[in-house]
Amino acid sequence: MTAPAGLAPTPTPATPGVTPLLRHTAVPRWLWLAPALALLPALVPFAHLIGRVLGSGSRIGEVVLSAETGRLVANTGLLVILVITSTAIIGIGAAWLTEATDLPARPIWRVVVALPLVMPSYVIALALLAATGSRGYLSDLTGLNIPSLTGLPGAWLTLTIATYPYVYLAAGAALRRLDPAHEEAARGLGAGPARTFRTIVLPQLRPAVGAGLLVVALYTLSDFGAVSLVRFDSFSRVVYAQYAGRLDRTPAAVLAVLLVLLALVVVWAEWRTRGHAAYHGRPVRRTPRLAALGTRGRVIGIATLGALATVSLTLPIGVLLAWAGRATEAGRDIPWQGMQGSLTAAALAAAVAAVLALPTAVLLTRHSSAATRWVERTAYAVFALPHVTVGLAMVFFAARYLGGLYQSLAVLIAVYAAVFFAQALGPVRAAVLQVSPSIEEASRSLGAGPVRTMLRVTAPMVRRGLFTGALLVFLTTMKELPATLLLRPTGFETLAVDVWSAADSLLYSRAAIPAILLLLVAALPTYLLTRRER
Amino acid sequence: MSPRLLGAALALVVAGTACGDNDSTSLTVYVGRSETLVAPLIEQFEAESGITVEARYASSTDLAATLREEGTNSPADVFFAQDPASLGAVAEAGLFRTLPDSVRTLVPSQFSDRDGLWIGLSGRSRVVVYDSTRLSPDDLPADSDGLLDPVWRGRIGIAPSNASFLAFVAAMILERGEGATRNWLEGIAANEPQIFSGNAPIVAAVDQGTVEVGLVNHYYLYGLIADQGASTAVNHFFTTAGPESLVMPAGAGILATSDHDGAEEFIAFLLTAESQRYFAEETFEYPLVPGVDAPVGLPALADLAQPDLDLSDLAGALDLATDLVAAAGLL
CATH class of the missing domain: 1.10.3720.10 (MetI-like)
Structure with a gap:
């Protein structure tokens, strides 16, 4: 970089508006609950699968x-x-x-x-x-x-x-x-x-x-x-x-x-x-x-x-x-069932992922340690798992151990939220990074506990990041296919499934309507994602 | 808000989404076939029988693996699959019960499991699909060995990971043995075939002129023609009695754990003349019940030369087929 010193926004304390990252010595233990809830639905079945692989030896x-x-x-x-x-x-x-x-x-x-x-x-x-x-x-x-x-x-x-x-x-x-x-x-x-x-x-x-x-x-x-x-x-x-x-x-x-x-x-x-x-911008x-x-x-x-x-x-x-x-x-029938299924599943997955992303982002940015870095890496590694692997691992696991939850919407949502968690975490983490910890410090010093501070101080300031994360998960869930096929409740339809089912039989004319609907339904969330904050 | 409250709220959200539909009066069918193609048939059954069907659609192989995993916990009553190998895999795991003779006698025994654990419902023939703007039937190989001729280098499309290609390889193993099959696969690999993920993309590619010939099942092309009106792709049926001419039944079996009376009724329904005609007219498959005509314009089922093998053995050769395909560098 050839910029004169002081021009480049390297995060030194000398840069205006930047405060050094404060680190609390004690990490509230419950913060770990969020990434655990988010990622375990993908990790546990996967670990189970690996166990079987190792067990089989060959x-x-x-x-x-x-x-x-x-x-x-x-x-x-x-x-x-x-x-x-x-x-x-x-x-x-x-x-x-x-x-x-x-x-x-x-x-x-x-x-x-x-x-x-x-x-x-x-x-x-x-x-x-x-x-x-x-x-x-x-x-x-x-x-x-x-x-x-x-x-x-x-x-x-x-x-x-x-x-x-x-x-x-x-x-x-x-x-x-x-x-x-x-x-x-x-x-x-x-x-x-x-x-x-x-x-x-x-x-x-x-x-x-x-x-x-x-x-x-x-x-x-x-x-x-x-x-x-x-x-x-x-x-x-x-x-x-x-x-x-x-x-x-x-x-x-x-x-x-x-x-x-x-x-x-x-x-x-x-x-x-x-x-x-x-980079903590001034809160102006x-x-x-x-x-x-x-x-x-x-x-x-x-x-x-x-x-x-x-x-x-x-x-x-x-x-x-x-x-x-x-x-x-x-072929011109509107696939209402698929539309309803897509919207329900995507909205629930987005909500679960965003709710769990906030405490996780706080954990990652405010209590950064070797362990929290592994949380983030794990979130991205889970995101990279082929969905067919996650889906099958979950079938193996849920059929054995989850009883009535097997083939329920809850399991499907949990898997969506897990595999797309990184997408919610990215924007939320970036947003939390831009909030100066001094504000949270002020809240804490005024007597608010960590939960209250997170919900009343941090959350409103990063709401845009939360919203972005939720919408990204929503939009990605809308198009998910392999895990949906394996884990959906019997009779549950999504637009992506409708598209695939028709295209797989070379009936492209029937695949077209659900595919176009997928675009139309996504237009509003996409607009919201790109809207400027007033 | 305390952490405990937060946790409780989350648990509520998750629990609220758990609305598993466990209606005990409905018939649960695992369907390894295209929803677009068979959903109307299932609706017809519901209308006629008054039984509600919970149809779970996914690929046949995935559903077979799922059933084996679920074991005796499976909610499924019937497995309606696309290929004998998937059915055989479930039969081999001891998860099917024997079908009653009243059903078994409706279909020639060569298209069903020898122990009556599953029954064929419709037939799908292996064919070569070719681009008629560049080739005539005389140019095409007489059998699968003809494809080993270097003249076909780079011009063949195959879908080695697809269940029906693997069934064809498994049939070759049963007929010629492992060594000969390995040699054939290595020969094909040396001819640098174009690798596709399934039958449908091969037929689409031949239609688009991207590849000249493809090893596929016969019915995809007719779906494409029905959808877009016409195609320059044409099916060629082999006349040899080798694995390349194999007619693979799509079929169904009843899970041993099922106590639903509708299960047999469902299979019997798929074997009525009306349903069999549906297969001929809407999915362009061969009806297996004698007396129902083949799809218009296709050779009669009886005229298709068949390799001498028992379809019940196909599933047993499937993993070896995949191993050989992988060893030849085709996977």
């Missing part, structure tokens, strides 16, 4: 040491690197354009840019496959011979579209929270807009963007639907192939454990590059000054976002509409 070395495993790790690593690079560029760039500039119609752009979040990656993959290839819609439309998007390019594009909104939303929320004083100081000291962005804004976005990119990387690791449709040889595809193909689940479980180790490497890498930054909120783009800048900005929306939204929606257009009467 094949473990054989699976781990195969040359194939090395190739898969390399393939998957390459895909992850490509996807996090493209999503970082798109996510941060789009967030800057829609949050920090005077681009016209920003509220609309914010929804448009974020909306692909709700499309299941396998729907994006299906749409891209239908659009490309020598007989695809695009070739028909343009008369050109557009090659089919398979393999690495297909996986890269599909997962980029499916996941860049995570970075975009994280970066956008962080930009909205920025204290403009730092920027103004930089500009006042003579730094240009580009340099200010690079040296002042970008480092402050680091925790939020890092959390977003971590979600992207782990999503890419565990995604099965898209990679198998575009036929990219990734780790999770092979885990699934082992599951699908045999009754003996040992090899699949071993590979799943390897996948979790891979996820831990990613989490560790993010941890290493994160540093231990804490001002509207930041927007960068003036000028006419030429606006045209370029709109063209860029337009191109992004064309690929990530118009193309898949166009394909869905073409499918819906040829639907018979039965």
Whole structure:
């Protein structure tokens, strides 16, 4: 970094508005309850599965040491690197354009840019496959011979579209929270807009963007639907192939454990590059000054976002509409049951995850220790578990030990909340980091207990982060498929299940309506996610 | 708010969402088939019998694994599966009870378990689907060994992790032995096939012109044609009596732990002429009850040459089939 000392917002006590992180010596023990409740529904069945794998003894070395495993790790690593690079560029760039500039119609752009979040990656993959290839819609439309998007390019594009909104939303929320004083100081000291962005804004976005990119990387690791449709040889595809193909689940479980180790490497890498930054803005909120783009800048900005929306939204929606257009009467029925199921499950999962994320975030930021760092790593590792693994492990476990709860909505919700907990934790943790501990200190010194302080002082100040976390869990739950299929109560439908069921039989015209509904239902939460706080 | 109160509130939230539906009068069916395809048939049964069906849809393999895991705790009354291997896996675990003769005699014995633990309901034939804009039937291989010809390098689509491909490999193991099957798989691998996750994506890819030929089950193509009106993809039925021509029944069995009278009624319903016609007309599968016509435009079931093997043995060869497929580097 070439910025003069004092310009860079490194969190030294000398930086204005920054207070050193205070650490309480005594960690309230009940704080540990929250991450335990959140993560155990995924961890216990998984541990049970591992126990069985180890107990069975056979094949473990054989699976781990195969040359194939090395190739898969390399393939998957390459895909992850490509996807996090493209999503970082798109996510941060789009967030800057829609949050920090005077681009016209920003509220609309914010929804448009974020909306692909709700499309299941396998729907994006299906749409891209239908659009490309020598007989695809695009070739028909343009008369050109557009090659089919398979393999690495297909996986890269599909997962980029499916996941860049995570970075975009994280970066956008962080930009909205920025204290403009730092920027103004930089500009006042003579730094240009580009340099200010690079040296002042970008480092402050680091925790939020890092959390977003971590979600992207782990999503890419565990995604099965898209990679198998575009036929990219990734780790999770092979885990699934082992599951699908045999009754003996040992090899699949071993590979799943390897996948979790891979996820831990990613989490560790993010941890290493994160540093231990804490940016506590002053608790004064001002509207930041927007960068003036000028006419030429606006045209370029709109063209860029337009191109992004064309690929990530118009193309898949166009394909869905073409499918819906040829639907018979039965195919045009509104799947009310699926809609009700999706909304119920997603709302409950979001509520549970957010409620448990707050105490966990307080634990992670205010009582940081080696143990709490493992809580966070575990949350991300659970997020990276292939859902088919979690689902099956839970079937194994619940059928034996949970009695009446087996195949109940409660178990499904608990699993959703567990696997998506990291998504709620990311924004809440980032929000808590931006609250100066001195305020909590004041509350404590005035006689309020830790619970009261958390609920009456911290919670209101991080409500935006809580809301963001809940909405992210809501939107991701809406599109979840493998665990839903395995754990849902008998007769319970979701829109994602409706889409899959039809598409799996090549009845695309019937898959179109629930897929479009999924987008429509998600539009409002997406709008709320991108709305500016008044 | 005390920590204890917080915990209690959370417990309430979780408990409030627990609304497991344990209606003892309804018939619980684990359905390893496409909901879109068979849900209308199940609704028809409910209307005619007055029995409420709780249908649980997932892949056949997953449901078989689930049933084996649930053991005697299973809430299921009937397992309605897509392939003989999944049914065989449940039978092998001793979880099915013997079906009554009144049901068993409705279907030719070759399509059911030899001990009457499960019964075939509809037939699905292995075929080669090909791109008719680039190939004619004369270009196609005569049997599965024909695919080993280097001329097919890079042009074949297969779904090695799919239950029906594995059933085909298991059939090859039963017919030719492990060594010959290993050789065949290595030969196919040397021909650099394109690997898909299932039958449906192969048929879609042949329709799109991305791959020239694919080893699939016959009925996917007709679903695609029904949905989009036409396709340049065409099915070719092998005329050889090898594993490549295997007709695999989708079928059903009754769980030994079930005491629901509706279970037998449900299976009998799926074997009525009306239901069998539904399979022919809506899912394009072969009716197995004699006297009901094959789907329009398809060769008659009796004309499809069949390998000489007992489908009851298929499940036993499944894990070996997966091992061989994995060893050939195809998984």
